[in-house]
Amino acid sequence: MTRDEILDAAAQIFRQKGYHATSMQDIANAVKLQKASLYYHVNSKQEILLMILDRALDILIARMQEVMAMPLSPEEKLRRAMIAYFQIMLEQRDLASVLLLEYRSLEPEFRQRHIPRRDHYEHLWRELLNEGKNQRIFHVSDIALAARFLLGVMNWTITWYREDGRLSPEELAKECANLFVLGLKVRENGDQRKN
């Protein structure tokens, strides 16, 4: 039994039941250990949560940095970043869900340790929007706000997206990107989209 196996199992149950509704007994059952044995591998339930959150953000940050380093236009980078985000959301469903929905369950001292990673990730998205603004490709009046709206749409999808649904992460990202990049309103001079 490794620490990572415990984290994976915990993430799965946290996602299903939520942090507070999950007991250490639940986690122990999932990895076929006695509850007490968990404490050989981890220090506390809060630590488990923190490690899950950190791990999830590390994955998101790594993928985002890859995209940012590509020699692409800001618009294309945005589309790729969104695809990457939705892919991670599907492939690392448990981690992503816990990151987005159980952040509130982190007690203050643990939250303090987690915040820098959060800020780093949000900063990457602001950077992306800023590139687009500087190159006169994006119209953004408030970068920080736009980044939050952008992350908001994507974050909320975790609450309703089903992996057995009809939409793949790519299709989801495409629809979302179209909406954000082109807007709802029809563009008079030849709308390049088709239904």
Place this chain on the structure above:
Amino acid sequence: MTRDEILDAAAQIFRQKGYHATSMQDIANAVKLQKASLYYHVNSKQEILLMILDRALDILIARMQEVMAMPLSPEEKLRRAMIAYFQIMLEQRDLASVLLLEYRSLEPEFRQRHIPRRDHYEHLWRELLNEGKNQRIFHVSDIALAARFLLGVMNWTITWYREDGRLSPEELAKECANLFVLGLKVRENGDQRKN
């Protein structure tokens, strides 16, 4: 002591700590009653949660129906609906937070009772988008998906919006609506926005 006072207090604590991290003792303390006395007014903790969720959605539905009944263009209706939404989010902060963040804590039987209201509300937004599409004002390839994205951005703001922040609900709604209606990309033929 009335049932409503208990619901208000519960909503406030649920928002701060989350449903599962809130004990009946916490709620009792807030309304200066003994824990046992709560059970004279309500049947269970789950019932408290359900009543809060229902009440929150009733407010949202009522305001949305008002906006839908106005003789306005779809674009203007969308903007008004967004303003209304953010206003409720600020004025009924506790109710709205619990509605968005604690829905998951409803046990299946209680959830069943709550779902119709949810569907009704989401349907109103789809109706709004559909009006715009039929009048060739909005370009929407997938109404249901667009409605979810739309609700997603707004719902997520509850996680970061502070009432002491620099943005009023109206300003927030304006920025959000601009982003959604006009999109990020600059429009060649005279962008009507200004920074």
Place this chain on the structure above:
DNA sequence: CTTAAACTACCGACCGTTCGGTAGAGTTGA
């Protein structure tokens, strides 16, 4: 012989809920 990794057994605290009881206000009948 050591040590990592698991176990059994247990702790005090707290959980949501129920119970029996009661103070006091309101209602009723003589």
Place this chain on the structure above:
DNA sequence: TCAACTCTACCGAACGGTCGGTAGTTTAAG
């Protein structure tokens, strides 16, 4: 008018159960 009764709103105590966590012991591999 006043005793008898009922109802509302609340209380203290306790219930069975679960919680996160700890102490001490056994097992298995090197």
